[in-house]
Amino acid sequence: MSDPSLRGRTVVVTGGAGFLGRQWVAACTGAGADVVSVDVVPPGPSTPPGVRAEQVDITDATEVADLAARLEHDGVTVDALVNNAALDAPVTAGGLERSERFETFSLDRWHQEFAVGLTGAFLCAQAFGPAMAARGRGVIVNIASDLALVAPDQGLYRVEGLADAEQPVKPVTYSVIKTGLIGLTRYLATYWGAEGVRVNALCLGGVRRDQDPGFVDRLAQRIPLGRMARPGEYGDALVFLCSDASSYMTGASLVLDGGRTVW
Ligand SMILES: NC(=O)c1ccc[n+]([C@@H]2O[C@H](COP(=O)([O-])OP(=O)(O)OC[C@H]3O[C@@H](n4cnc5c(N)ncnc54)[C@H](O)[C@@H]3O)[C@@H](O)[C@H]2O)c1
Structure with missing residues (x-):
């Protein structure tokens, strides 16, 4: 990396209170950035010191526009936006939650998940x-x-006896949402390329937490690589994409999946 530092930069992370959101916030603050953590849940004691937490429902156009106006009013220049919030069905110790064939x-759930993701x-x-x-950057x-990049292998979620x-x-x-984000990435990379706005996607494999051992x-x-990702293992990649170290990269997908999509 030529300069991975985010010193003097402000990064907005949506879904910043979530599992990966907290890791993005930590990685960016660790690289010297000022971070605005945006989440629908209210800021709590777990918000790291120095991080500005904003309770915003990102599905609401007015709330999002108000956030941008509030930050501008406070003299905050947003250098990077991380679109991270989602309504996913997690795999827990009990298996895949909110599975719906x-x-x-x-249709309600389709709309809700699309609205966030x-x-x-x-x-x-x-x-x-x-x-x-x-601003030109x-x-x-x-x-x-x-x-x-690939379809889910539904055999992964199988429960014996059903x-x-x-x-x-x-x-x-x-x-569909994750593939749609690749489309949004390519669209905006070309739309704002000449203006110096770089738009990339991170394609991530699952992170190990309390999933069902099977x-x-x-x-x-x-x-x-024979394992899921470790918590914290993706932070440097996000810092890379937010920093000038990736200055000649746009419209791309950076794949961190332990090689899963190679097979
Ligand atoms: N955890 C993984 O293993 C993994 C793997 C690949 C990709 N991802 C992606 O990473 C991102 C984060 O995943 P996660 O595991 O941290 O999920 P998470 O559920 O822990 O976090 C999502 C966050 O988004 C917030 N959110 C939901 N609706 C919102 C709204 N309307 N407005 C603002 N915030 C809202 C939630 O409150 C939550 O804090 C998601 O896009 C997910 O698809 C995660």
Whole structure:
């Protein structure tokens, strides 16, 4: 890296109170950035010192525009936006939560998940991108997934003893939203390329936490490195994308998946 430092830069992280959001916040503050953590949940004692926490529903255009106006009023120049917030179905010790098979997938849930994962990214890019373009520099990072590149292997989520029609599946929304973020990445990279706004995606494999051990074993077998990612293992990649170290990179997907999509 030529200069990974984010000193003097301000990074806005959506979903900053979540599992990976907290890791992005820590990585960016560790690289010297001022961070604005945006989340629908109210700021609590777990907000790291020095981090500005803003309670905003990113599906609400007015709330997002108000946030941009508030930051501008306070003299905060947003150098980087990390579109990280999502409504995902997590894999826990009990298996895949909120699994809903395609045949019966509800339209309400489709709309809710799209509102956060895609519309929220669109609204935040619309709120912060134009000022970046006007200044002639800025960065947007969209947090995608290895499942933006390949389809889910539904066998990973299998529960013994259940009939095929009852088996849990990774929801359709995840694949479509994450693939949509790659489209948004390419669109904005070309739209604002001449204005110096770089837009890239991070395609991430699953991070090990309290997932069902059977799931973890099955997934590890599909990953050339033989394991899920460790918490904190992605932070440097985000700092790279937000910093001038990636100054000649735009419209790209940086894949950190232990090699899963190579197989
Ligand atoms: N955890 C993983 O292993 C993994 C792997 C690949 C990709 N990702 C992606 O990384 C991102 C973060 O994942 P995570 O595991 O930290 O999820 P998480 O559920 O822990 O965090 C998501 C955050 O988004 C916030 N949020 C939800 N709706 C919002 C709204 N309307 N407005 C503002 N904030 C809202 C939530 O409150 C939460 O804090 C997601 O885009 C996810 O798809 C995660």
